Every structure is written in structure tokens, then in C-alpha cells.
Amino acid sequence: MVEILEKKSDLVLQIAKELKIKVGQAQSVIDLTEEGNTIPFIARYRKERTGALDEVVIRDILERWTYLMNLEDRKAEVLRIIEEQGKLTDELTTLITNATKLQEVEDLYRPYKQKRRTKASIAKERGLEPLANWMLSLPDNGDLASEAEKYINEELAVLTREDAINGAKDIIAEVVSDQAEIRKWVRFETLKHGIIQASVKNEEKDEKRIFEMYYEYEEPVGKIVPHRILAINRGEKEDILKVAIKPDIDKILAYLQKTFITNERSSVAAEVFSAVEDGYKRLIQPSIEREVRNELTEKAEEQAIHIFSENLRKLLLQPPLKGKIVLGVDPAYRTGCKLAVVDETGKMLHIDVVYPHPPVAKRAEAEKKVLDILKKFKIEMVAIGNGTASRETEEFIAELLKQMDGIYYLIVNEAGASVYSASDLAREEFPDLHVEERSAVSIARRLQDPLAELVKIDPKSVGVGQYQHDVSQKRLQESLTFVVETVVNQVGVNVNTASSSLLQYVSGLSKAVANNIVKYREENGKFTNRKELKGIPRLGAKTYEQSIGFLRIVDGDEPLDRTNIHPENYANVNKLLKSLGYSKDEIGSDKLVETLNGLRVQDLTNELEIGDLTLKDIIDSLKRPERDPRDELSKPLLRKDVLRLEDLQQGMELQGTVRNVVDFGAFVDIGVKQDGLVHISKMSHQFVKHPLDIVSVGDIVTVWVDDVDMKKGRVALSMVKK
Incomplete structure (x- = not known):
């Protein structure tokens, strides 16, 4: 037991060093998690114990802890198996015990692993292992032919000296292949100096010539960037490309010769080296190539998932345009533009359709209908989806808005709207609407509160990824779910208006409990107090503790329920307010804010028996009871008029909204049909390691037109003024 505790303590120390945090912080996170606490709860309400670590670091600690614990389990299993074979030595025990990666453990285990019948195992069955050992000893004396003669045995199918020698060489090849140090060196050498090569395998399958740049392509393994790895992998998967890793074979063979041929004068040296070369080319090289490809793919996937996660986080944190009556427009040609009016709370007020575009082209009728809607419902904002016919619809709406004062429009990224509209959730919410009509409602709501609407959609469908279908779907889903949970809990949720889709991302709440909250609300009316939630079926004491701080009741009978x-x-808090001479009804007032600004936190911590970090959070909440972190971000770019591709000129200065960030740059919506690309090289006068260091999804940026390709409909932009 003491040994296990010491080992766990060592692992915590290792995590602290890797993540550059204090040992106590890492230990607290692990302890708190084992006590049943969620990541958002630990990050927000246990700052004293963790030293105010954020959600990302907490997740990193837990992921590393899981990996290391699994590694320890695997070490124990490997040691047990080798010991059962009677082959466990003190040296091997030390090597396995001290291994820091799963790959190292598997390399050490390799010689003892139960293998399917190989050339070497067949040779051993034929009694040729002593001959192989004799050859590996590189004797000064002795003749290989004479020695091999001793092993001829018709019953064991060793009919000639050549059969014996070849069998012994098969054993030597496997001995070379199974040596952990050899594999480690070859793997490192291949990663450092190998070349990844791609060539065309089936050009006919690449109709759009997407993979043309990889038809004859090579690049050092150590320099290839993640998005190119994923592109090559996809080309290979689609049977268009052939991919291989080419190591420096001469260098590797020279290393193997130096390692194994320690007596070049031996008469068997040439045959042994022939076996060593076979061991490398037949057994090690293909295996290491797979491992290197897997390692490159894993790193590329991690990068792609990181970019997707960052883009999603920024998208979810887009500032809401609260309190606006919005007209949502889902553009289309033949089937018409679907219209949906929603009030300030997102409630649908009106559904309609107009046909301003060919083939129906009832433009005059469409103009009249839309103008009537704008006036009747006192529309303040128009949200236009960015799908098919979006720009033509934008021109149509922009012309109409010239006749109205104070109404602006915004192009809304409708990625995933069709997924939501066809879902069971949408059918349940709007059973009497068609799919496109539901989509128009969703587009309008995305403008009012992007987070509340986007959580209804699978995060993979929101259109801010890069090679998202080429990465581990399990890992991607875990990462994106973590992002959504983090954002939802940072923002907080109004328990009286939140959908079940939003509630289920709240710390500690399951889908079933979220549904029970909505059901209770529908049957009993609004919640007036956080305590009422204790009566929700399946919402036990631990769930209440984990979730309640993130659930707000804005107009209830307990003013503190408005806060986080x-x-x-x-x-x-009551004690603090009483000592300052204020009531709970005065939270957020200018007078209380002024008083709180003049307080010294340190003076109050002892008196209230509460930590500095928690007290600071409480004071911030009393100043801004309904604080929403999204309110501090720049508002979306509103438009009054439309811009065409033909209007663009080189050097023209524009403002645009970043729609997507990828490894090689960022796509910016400048109000024309196609988003323009700002290449990474055009983002700054200084070297930019990654576009995410400069921009994020939703940022409003100033750009200059670099080049316009009318034929391909492409716009190259720059964030650097010439």
C-alpha cells in the first residue's frame, strides 16, 4: 500500500513538472475529481484548493493522470507476463519500471510477446537457435558450413546446410528486430532525417485535382506541417495517392553493422550482417514506418482538433444582440426565401415565404411583403443565412433597407442550421413548420444568442473545422464537448428560459435531469428560487452542489440567485453586505459598487473565513450580478449596403469578420459572395507561428485587397498595409 502511494506521489510530481505547476495544485485537482467534482465546478468554486487553475489546465492534469495510471497498469501486466515465462531479470524490471511512454514498454515487451508463427519461430522449432547464437557470437575460429552440417535433420525438415544457415539467419533477423534500443534509435533517426514521399496512384479518382500538388511530392518528416499530413492521409485513403517514409538506409545499416558486427574478422560476419540487414528491411523498417506515420497523424490530429476547438470556443462566445426583434431569412432560389420573425426572447411570431429570385422571380410582391413585415413587427435587425442564394438575398434586403431607418442586416453563418432543422429536437419545438421554416427561426435566434442556438447542433456541424472528418472522431467529440461545457458554464444559464439542449451542458447535469428541469418548469411555471431545483427528480445533493452556481434565476425572490x-x-455574502450597511436588493447599484471598490480584500478574508480568490469573485458578482463575459467582446459587424466582387480593387481597405481560422491563414467575410483568404504570411510584419496567435473566429479585422481572381471567385486579402 505504501509503495502504491509513493508511486502515485511520483506521478503527481511528474505531472506538476511537465505542466509547470505546483505539486499541491496537481494533487488537489486529482483529489477533487475523485471526490466527484466536475471540471467547471473545480475551476469556478474551488480556486483556493487549485490556486485558480483554469478549465484547460485542469483537463490537462486529468488527461495526463489517466495516461500515467494506464501506463502503470500496462507495466504491471507486462512484468507479470514476462515473470510467468521465467525470463524477468532485474535489469529488465528496472527498464520497464522506469519507462515514461507506452511505446517504450511495448518495445521492451516485444521479445516476450506471443507471436503468430514467424520464420524465426519455425526455425526455432527446427532446433536452429543454438546455431543462430553461435553465429551472433562472431567466433574467431570455426567454419559456418561445418557448423551448419550438425543441424541437418530430415524429421525437422532441415535437409541441407543452406536450410540450417537460412533458418539461423531468420532467428538473427528477429533478434535484431526485437531489441528495444535498436528500435528506439531507428525510430528517432527516421523521424529526424526521414523523407515523406507521396506520388499519384490513381489520377482518375481525383476528378477535381484536389491532390495535384502531392502527385510528386517529398518533404522531410521533421518539417511537414499538420494540415499537409492530413491531406496526404486523405489522398491515400481515397486511393489517389501512394505514401511512403524513406529513411537514410545507408546510415541506419552502418549503425546496425557497428552495433552487431563487433568482430569483422569472423568468418560468419558477412552472413550475420546479411541477417541484420534482412531484420531491418523486412521487420523493422515497415513497422517503424507505421509507427512514424501514426505519430505524425496523431500530432496532426491534435493540431486540427485544437484549431477546431479554439474556433468553436470563439464562435460560441460571439456577443449576443440581446433584446432585438429579428427577421430571420433562409435564402433559396426555386423554393423561395423563408422568413421568420422572433421577438426579444426568441419566441417565433410569424412565418412567411417570398420569391425574389428566378425561376419564380416575384420581386415586387416579395418587396411589398418584406416591407410590411419590417413595419408591422417593428423589426430591428435582419439575419440572413450564408447558404445558397445568400448574396442575391443580401442585395434584395439591402435595397429594401434603404427605405427604412435604423434597421441593419447581418450575414449569419448557417452551418448546421439544416442539421438542427431536421432533428427530433426541432420537430418537437416546431411540429407544424417545414424544415426550411425552422431553419429561418434558427438563423434569427443565432443573431440574438449564438450560444443558446448553437448548443442544439452537433459541434462538428458548425462549420469552423479543418480536416474534421480525417481525425479521430472520438477524440474530436470529447474535445468539442469540453469546449461547449466550458463556455456554457463560464457564461451561465437562465434556468427559466434555457432549453434542455443548453441545460445538459451545465456542470453536473445529465440529459435526463435537464429534461426534468424543463418539464417541471412547463408544469409549475417559472422557478423563483434556486432551492426549488432540489425537488427536481434525479437532481440529488451532489448534482445540486455541482450545477447550482451556474444556474441563474433573474427575477426570483432571492437576489443572490441572479449571480454566479x-x-x-x-x-x-449576507454577513458582508450587513457589515457594509447594504441589503441584497442593492447589489449591482452604483453606491454598492463604489463601496466595494474601496474595500481591501485581505482585511475581510479572516473576518469572513473565506479565501482571497473566492472573495474577489464574490465582490465582482455583487458589482455586476448578471455579468456575461460575451458582453465585453466587440459586437458583430452590422451592414446597411452590399458589396460585389466587381467592386473590389487592389489596395482597397475593408472591414470584415473572421469566419474560420486554419493552419495556413484565416477566411474573412468582407461582404462579397466568397470569404477572402488572409494567408499566414500576410497577417503581420513579424513572423507568425500560427494564425490563432493573431486572429480568432468572430474578430472584426481591417484588411486590404491583395488580389481578385474573378474567374475562380477568389479574393486574397492582407492584414498588412502596403
Whole structure:
């Protein structure tokens, strides 16, 4: 037991060093998680114990802890198996125990692993292992032919000296292949100096010539960037490309010769080296190539998932345009543009359709209908989806808005809207609407509160990824779910208006409990107090503790329920307010804010028996009870008029919204049909390691037109003024 505790303590120390945090912080996160606490809860309400670590670091600690614990389990299993074979030595035990990666453990285990019948195992069955060992000893004396003669045995199918020698060489080849140090060196050498090559295999399958740049392509393994790895992998998967890793074979063979041929004068040296070369080319090289390809793919996937996650986080944190009556437009040609009016709370007020475009082209009728809607419902904003016929619809709406004062429009990224519209959730919410009509409602709501609407959609469908279908779907889903959970809990949720889709991302709440909350609300009316949630079926004490701080009741009978202060601290807050001479009804008032600004936190921590970090959070919440982190971000770029590709000229200065960030740059919506690309080289005068260091999804940026390709409909932009 003491040994296990010491080992766990060593692992915690290792994590702390790797993540450059204190040992106590890492230990607290692990302890808190084992006590049943969620990541958002730990990050928000247990800052004293973790030293205010954020959600990302907490997740990194837990992922590393899981990996290391699994590694320890695998080490124990490998040691047990080798010991059962009677082959466990002190040296091997030390090597396995001290291994820091799963790959190292598997390399050490390789010689003892139960293998399917190989050339070497067949040779051993034929009694040729002593001959192989004799050859590997590189004797000064002795003749190989004479020695091999001793092993001829018709019953064991060793009919000639050549059969014996070849069998012994098969054993030597496998001995070379199974040596952990050899594999480690070859793997490192291949990663450092190998070349990845791609060539065309089936050009006919590449109709759009997407993979043309890889038809004759090579690049050092150590320099290839993640998005090119994923592109090559996809080309190979689609049977268009042939891919291989080419190591420096001469260098590797020279290393193997130096390692194994320690007596070049031996008469068997040439035959042994022939076996060593066979061991490398037949057994090690293909295996290491797979491992290197897997390692490159894993790193590329991690990068792609990181970019997708960052883009999704920024998309979810887009500032809401609260309190606006919005007209949502789902553009289309033949089937008409679907219209949906939603009030300030997102409630649908009106559904309609107009046909301003060919082939129907009832433009005058469409103009009249839309103008009537704008006036009747006192529309303040128009949200236009960015799908088919989007720009033509934008021109149509922009012309109409010239006749109205104070109404702006915005192009809304409708990625995933069709997925939501056809879902069971949408059918349940709007059973009487067609799919496109539901889509128009969703587009309008995305403008009002992007987060509340986007959580209804599978994160993979929101259109901000890069090679998202080429990465581990399990890992991608885990990462994106973590992002959504983090954002939802940072923003907080109004328990009286939130959908079940939004509630299920709240710390501690399952889908079933989220549905129960909505059901209770529908049957009993609005919640007036956080305590009422204790009566929800399946919402037990632990779930209540984990979730309640993130659930807000804006107009209830307990003013503190408007804030993100946890009920466990209500007594302290009441004590603080009383000592300052204020009531709970005055939270957020200018007078209280002024008083709180003049307080010294350190003076109050002892008196209230509460930590500095928690007290600072409480004071911030009392100043801004309904604080939404999204309110501090720049508002979306609103438009009044439309721009065409033909209007663009080289050097023209524009403002645009970043729609997507990828490894090689960022796509910016400047109001023309196609988003323009700002290549990474055009983002700054200084060297830019990655576009995410400069821009994020939703950023409003100033750009200059670099080049316009009218034929391909492409726009090259620059963020650097010439």
C-alpha cells in the first residue's frame, strides 16, 4: 500500500513538472475529481484548493493522470507476463519500471510477446537457435558450413546446410528486430532525417485535382506541417495517392553493422550482417514506418482538433444582440426565401415565404411583403443565412433597407442550421413548420444568442473545422464537448428560459435531469428560487452542489440567485453586505459598487473565513450580478449596403469578420459572395507561428485587397498595409 502511494506521489510530481505547476495544485485537482467534482465546478468554486487553475489546465492534469495510471497498469501486466515465462531479470524490471511512454514498454515487451508463427519461430522449432547464437557470437575460429552440417535433420525438415544457415539467419533477423534500443534509435533517426514521399496512384479518382500538388511530392518528416499530413492521409485513403517514409538506409545499416558486427574478422560476419540487414528491411523498417506515420497523424490530429476547438470556443462566445426583434431569412432560389420573425426572447411570431429570385422571380410582391413585415413587427435587425442564394438575398434586403431607418442586416453563418432543422429536437419545438421554416427561426435566434442556438447542433456541424472528418472522431467529440461545457458554464444559464439542449451542458447535469428541469418548469411555471431545483427528480445533493452556481434565476425572490455566487457562500455574502450597511436588493447599484471598490480584500478574508480568490469573485458578482463575459467582446459587424466582387480593387481597405481560422491563414467575410483568404504570411510584419496567435473566429479585422481572381471567385486579402 505504501509503495502504491509513493508511486502515485511520483506521478503527481511528474505531472506538476511537465505542466509547470505546483505539486499541491496537481494533487488537489486529482483529489477533487475523485471526490466527484466536475471540471467547471473545480475551476469556478474551488480556486483556493487549485490556486485558480483554469478549465484547460485542469483537463490537462486529468488527461495526463489517466495516461500515467494506464501506463502503470500496462507495466504491471507486462512484468507479470514476462515473470510467468521465467525470463524477468532485474535489469529488465528496472527498464520497464522506469519507462515514461507506452511505446517504450511495448518495445521492451516485444521479445516476450506471443507471436503468430514467424520464420524465426519455425526455425526455432527446427532446433536452429543454438546455431543462430553461435553465429551472433562472431567466433574467431570455426567454419559456418561445418557448423551448419550438425543441424541437418530430415524429421525437422532441415535437409541441407543452406536450410540450417537460412533458418539461423531468420532467428538473427528477429533478434535484431526485437531489441528495444535498436528500435528506439531507428525510430528517432527516421523521424529526424526521414523523407515523406507521396506520388499519384490513381489520377482518375481525383476528378477535381484536389491532390495535384502531392502527385510528386517529398518533404522531410521533421518539417511537414499538420494540415499537409492530413491531406496526404486523405489522398491515400481515397486511393489517389501512394505514401511512403524513406529513411537514410545507408546510415541506419552502418549503425546496425557497428552495433552487431563487433568482430569483422569472423568468418560468419558477412552472413550475420546479411541477417541484420534482412531484420531491418523486412521487420523493422515497415513497422517503424507505421509507427512514424501514426505519430505524425496523431500530432496532426491534435493540431486540427485544437484549431477546431479554439474556433468553436470563439464562435460560441460571439456577443449576443440581446433584446432585438429579428427577421430571420433562409435564402433559396426555386423554393423561395423563408422568413421568420422572433421577438426579444426568441419566441417565433410569424412565418412567411417570398420569391425574389428566378425561376419564380416575384420581386415586387416579395418587396411589398418584406416591407410590411419590417413595419408591422417593428423589426430591428435582419439575419440572413450564408447558404445558397445568400448574396442575391443580401442585395434584395439591402435595397429594401434603404427605405427604412435604423434597421441593419447581418450575414449569419448557417452551418448546421439544416442539421438542427431536421432533428427530433426541432420537430418537437416546431411540429407544424417545414424544415426550411425552422431553419429561418434558427438563423434569427443565432443573431440574438449564438450560444443558446448553437448548443442544439452537433459541434462538428458548425462549420469552423479543418480536416474534421480525417481525425479521430472520438477524440474530436470529447474535445468539442469540453469546449461547449466550458463556455456554457463560464457564461451561465437562465434556468427559466434555457432549453434542455443548453441545460445538459451545465456542470453536473445529465440529459435526463435537464429534461426534468424543463418539464417541471412547463408544469409549475417559472422557478423563483434556486432551492426549488432540489425537488427536481434525479437532481440529488451532489448534482445540486455541482450545477447550482451556474444556474441563474433573474427575477426570483432571492437576489443572490441572479449571480454566479454559489449558495454555499450566501451566509458569508449576507454577513458582508450587513457589515457594509447594504441589503441584497442593492447589489449591482452604483453606491454598492463604489463601496466595494474601496474595500481591501485581505482585511475581510479572516473576518469572513473565506479565501482571497473566492472573495474577489464574490465582490465582482455583487458589482455586476448578471455579468456575461460575451458582453465585453466587440459586437458583430452590422451592414446597411452590399458589396460585389466587381467592386473590389487592389489596395482597397475593408472591414470584415473572421469566419474560420486554419493552419495556413484565416477566411474573412468582407461582404462579397466568397470569404477572402488572409494567408499566414500576410497577417503581420513579424513572423507568425500560427494564425490563432493573431486572429480568432468572430474578430472584426481591417484588411486590404491583395488580389481578385474573378474567374475562380477568389479574393486574397492582407492584414498588412502596403
